[in-house]
Amino acid sequence: MKHRVIDTAMLEGVSEIFKILGDPTRMHILAVLARKNVCVIELADEVGVTQSAISHQLRMLKTMRLVASKRMGKRIIYSLADKHVETLLKTAIRHFAE
Amino acid sequence: MKHRVIDTAMLEGVSEIFKILGDPTRMHILAVLARKNVCVIELADEVGVTQSAISHQLRMLKTMRLVASKRMGKRIIYSLADKHVETLLKTAIRHFAE
DNA sequence: TGAACATATGAGCAAGTGTTCATATGATGG
């Protein structure tokens, strides 16, 4: 292996973010949240998987700081963490449209 | 499940691209190719995995039309498929830098 | 042509992933 020209840590970091986005369910969750802030049950309904599956994925998305949450009455409302995430999503969609 | 507002096929497509980018080895390959066009052996050397592993990944990257190849003497030189891929990579890196 | 080099491929395996089911935890409001 030659002298390293490329920052490995950066590669790991970037690919980790891509990996998160590389799953249809998570992508769907983010796409819904890009349109409106909703609770877990509504997410499950929109995405079409169980509440449990949504919860598991939300935990991951939250750990990676892609989504945020706040309690509203007896619901917990999820939203995109920041504009940054939104930009990333929209860029991706634009790129896909080609 | 409610009336579908989001294009599922699009979600699948976009997340499929992200999935490809969501692996450090593939990311590393693309990062090298963003700097120069090289043969399989040199890629293996730079990335630090076996020739076989590189070949397997290159096949995937080629199928997804992210890289292109052309024979030069006894070597096969790989390169990024187009500017489009390059843009995607650079965007990702910029986003990661934050 | 054929020995040597470059790349591709297939089987097999260990590790990782996303889902479901069952259940726990937590918070609310009557």
Next chain:
DNA sequence: CCATCATATGAACACTTGCTCATATGTTCA
């Protein structure tokens, strides 16, 4: 305060993934 609703969590699973090893397939040029 406690029944109920909302969310989170853990175990188990089928499935996928990326790697290695061995070998096949090309390609070149002496």
